[in-house]
Amino acid sequence: MGKTEIKKSNSLKKEFEAWNIFLESFGNLLPGGIGVYECSDKIRPLYLSSGALQLCHGFEEDFYDKAKENAEFLLTEHHAQRLRDEVQMAVETGKVLDCELHYRMMPKKNGWVWVRGRILRRYRRRHIFIAIILDVTRQKKLEHELAVQNERYRLLEETSDEILFEVNVLEDTMTYSYKEIDGELIRRRVPHYSEMLQKYPLVHPEHMEMFCRHLNTAAGKKAEGQFEYLSKISGRGYEWHWLYYTSIEDESGNVIRIIGRIKNIHDEMLRRQEAKTEWERKLYEKSGIRGKIQDTLENAELEDTHAMAIVAIDHFKKIVEQNGVACGDAVLFKAMDLIQKEVDGHAMLGRMGDGRILLYLKNLSEEELDSIMEHIVSMIEHEDNKVADLSLSCCIGAALMQGAVNFSVFYEEVEEALHLAKITKGERYIRV
Numbered sequence: 001m002g003k004t005e006i007k008k009s010n011s012l013k014k015e016f017e018a019w020n021i022f023l024e025s026f027g028n029l030l031p032g033g034i035g036v037y038e039c040s041d042k043i044r045p046l047y048l049s050s051g052a053l054q055l056c057h058g059f060e061e062d063f064y065d066k067a068k069e070n071a072e073f074l075l076t077e078h079h080a081q082r083l084r085d086e087v088q089m090a091v092e093t094g095k096v097l098d099c100e101l102h103y104r105m106m107p108k109k110n111g112w113v114w115v116r117g118r119i120l121r122r123y124r125r126r127h128i129f130i131a132i133i134l135d136v137t138r139q140k141k142l143e144h145e146l147a148v149q150n151e152r153y154r155l156l157e158e159t160s161d162e163i164l165f166e167v168n169v170l171e172d173t174m175t176y177s178y179k180e181i182d183g184e185l186i187r188r189r190v191p192h193y194s195e196m197l198q199k200y201p202l203v204h205p206e207h208m209e210m211f212c213r214h215l216n217t218a219a220g221k222k223a224e225g226q227f228e229y230l231s232k233i234s235g236r237g238y239e240w241h242w243l244y245y246t247s248i249e250d251e252s253g254n255v256i257r258i259i260g261r262i263k264n265i266h267d268e269m270l271r272r273q274e275a276k277t278e279w280e281r282k283l284y285e286k287s288g289i290r291g292k293i294q295d296t297l298e299n300a301e302l303e304d305t306h307a308m309a310i311v312a313i314d315h316f317k318k319i320v321e322q323n324g325v326a327c328g329d330a331v332l333f334k335a336m337d338l339i340q341k342e343v344d345g346h347a348m349l350g351r352m353g354d355g356r357i358l359l360y361l362k363n364l365s366e367e368e369l370d371s372i373m374e375h376i377v378s379m380i381e382h383e384d385n386k387v388a389d390l391s392l393s394c395c396i397g398a399a400l401m402q403g404a405v406n407f408s409v410f411y412e413e414v415e416e417a418l419h420l421a422k423i424t425k426g427e428r429y430i431r432v
Helices: 003-029 050-054 061-069 077-093 137-159 193-199 205-220 266-287 289-298 316-323 325-343 366-380 407-423
Strands: 032-039 043-048 097-104 110-122 127-135 163-168 173-179 185-190 224-231 239-249 255-264 305-313 348-351 356-362 394-402 429-431
Touching: 032 050, 032 110, 043 050, 043 061, 043 077, 077 097, 077 110, 077 127, 110 137, 173 193, 193 205, 205 224, 205 239, 205 255, 205 316, 224 316, 239 266, 289 305, 289 348, 289 356, 289 407, 305 316, 305 325, 305 366, 305 407, 316 325, 325 348, 325 356, 325 366, 366 394, 366 429, 394 407, 407 429
Parallel strands: 394 429
Antiparallel strands: 032 043, 032 127, 097 110, 110 127, 163 173, 163 255, 173 185, 224 239, 239 255, 305 356, 305 394, 348 356
């Protein structure tokens, strides 16, 4: 070694000693560490902070001993050559070395490190190199998992007959994809999504409140859910769709995405409604409350007086859409229980469709009938009779007849009275 190289070596030694306090303190705060290397025909570590030494945890002893002589021994052949190339470029150009390298641990483990460093000293046959070394194995695994998930999503897009969507909460954008009938995959991006929802009626007005409530809930906290609604998103006027969604949070627990899928269930819904209508018709006309009332009317005495009423829970369809069928059932059971207590068992009553209850009483005066119906309205609307924090209200239409009575005519009178009760301000109960 010449005098110049000896002088440079002594200078570097003093400089390195002055750095030791910094390297030991700051270097150990990193999720990795700091290393100083001598680069010649091999890359030999001169100093490793404790954080950098921790990266070697798990190496077999003989494997680690070889790495102390040549850091390239820790790398796969391809990445060892890449490190040599990067170091050579840093020596020739003075540029900062910045790369990710694949290391190996014996016998089967391996990982990734990110290395960023520069040349401290250039000598004739060797050079001194300092670098920050961070273990990025977890990040690389996450990147790989993300790539796998993206590929799964691509396959789902290619094979699904549903609409897949993603709402970016921070940017207020919606991205969705679907397949055309001819198999072409269509992707769309909708900016200012919240504004678009209000401006263009893709969701039916009766379902908009429910739709926005689900969306806002998912945007505010981790949530998932599903619901059915009418929408024009399929491009053929308002049709029934089923939507499933889930929220995705960042590391701080803030929702950043809402993802989900939408399926057109219009044909299925029509079949479901037709089956329900047929079932209800048979139930009411044969074994249900209609059949019982009709039998009573046919076997009544001429001097008997007959009262029939329909109690209709207000906004029942909305209650079911927003809270589910089970909640709708609970509301009707509550109302029927209150009515049973009011009539004290001296009546026939039964559940009908769309949140209505049909009620029959015998041999009442007009005053007695009015008193019972008005009390039923008051009880259902009473604060103590909420169901799942839902305040209830109702309308009642009733009719009173005597003698030989035709059920169909009687029922039409009651329905007309109910219609008047619904449209007449200030009147919850009307008798005709």
